[in-house]
Amino acid sequence: MVDFLRPKTVWVDGRCYRIISPLTDNTNVNYVEDDSCGFVVIGKDVRTVRQARLKIQMLVEQARKKQPFTHFLSIPYNNPAIQTKFLEFKKEVLEKCGDCRGVDEAIFQYPGKLHQTLCVMVLADDRERQQGLDALNKCPDNVLKKYLAGEKLRVEMRGIEYMNDNPGEVDVLYGRINALSWSHSLQTIADSLVDELVKAGVVNRQHERVKLHITLMNTAFRQDPDGVTDIKVGKDRESFNARQIIEVSVSIVIDCGPREFGDYYFGEMEVDEIHLSVRHTTANSGFYSASGKIPILPHPA
Structure with missing residues (x-):
């Protein structure tokens, strides 16, 4: 979980998730983090989900380049x-x-x-x-x-x-x-x-x-x-x-x-x-x- 993604907690079907605000105003997707499988991206169609996934990958890679090695x-x-x-x-x-x-x-x-x-x-x-x-x-x-x-x-x-x-x-x-x-x-x-x-x-x-x-x-x-x-x-x-x-x-x-x-x-x-x-x-x-x-x-x- 990267620091720049600020979660809110919600319950779906009896399970607790954290909702991530859309990365941009035009993604039309929701981002939730499931402890069992990582991020879950929910969108109206496959194309928007793929776009959102690409944006997340780009942001994570940018953050990684700035992070001191561990x-x-x-x-x-x-x-x-x-x-x-x-x-x-x-x-x-x-x-x-x-x-x-x-x-x-x-x-x-x-x-x-x-x-x-x-x-x-x-x-x-x-x-x-x-x-x-x-x-x-x-x-x-x-x-x-x-x-x-x-x-x-x-x-x-x-x-x-x-x-x-x-x-x-x-x-x-x-x-x-x-x-x-x-x-x-x-x-x-x-x-x-x-x-x-x-x-x-x-x-x-x-x-x-x-x-x-x-x-x-x-x-x-x-x-x-x-x-x-x-x-x-x-x-x-x-x-x-x-x-x-x-x-x-x-x-x-x-x-x-x-x-x-x-x-x-x-x-x-x-x-x-x-x-x-x-x-x-x-x-x-x-x-x-x-x-x-x-x-x-x-x-x-």
Whole structure:
């Protein structure tokens, strides 16, 4: 039920309905909402009912485009070892680059919510949430079995990049993710997961390909510390100067000697699950609450 439809309660054949005022003066139809089957459109003929239905669909679609997203498909990267390395990265950045314009603690991701966002969506009611879950539950057979064939998905988080061409005016700085097995294309898996939700009609495609990244710093966090970064923020968003972060040499011992932040090693992990995460929530684990989850590998029988 969308907010712009203002109902009045009536009784028909012993049942309670809500009447929706005509959307225009010339529709000549009544709109009622039946809890058992959704909207009921009553008109004098098929043509007027079809016209009214089209108007409702258009209004709902317009409202949906303006509504902030409610859910997102995510891969958690809150492995304890990676959280520890992220906190070390944060500490070193604040110590060595804290004097750079716009660099402060408020723009760092919360370590318990490190994740990769595959896509975002609006699931406004129980029916839409169930559609999202149904689409997610098809992914193990349609995507994961096809591309992983029962093998584990191990990934490495190494290096940082930024999302524009000017390191002095950065809004998002992120960590790079790669699959460790040569036989697995993380890009193909991510794109195919999103394709499943697009085909189910629960996601409008936002990008041609999924951006493989883990957000580490984002100026949007100043306005929305929720931790999800695919959001629109106000025009007063203040960028930060990332030049020194990209260029400074720090003592990160991997194989040999010091490295730059640009090649910072955050660690390796095995991806266990994919979540249909709920925005503005926190589970007991510190990650987002989930409407549903699917395992990367099927559970043993």
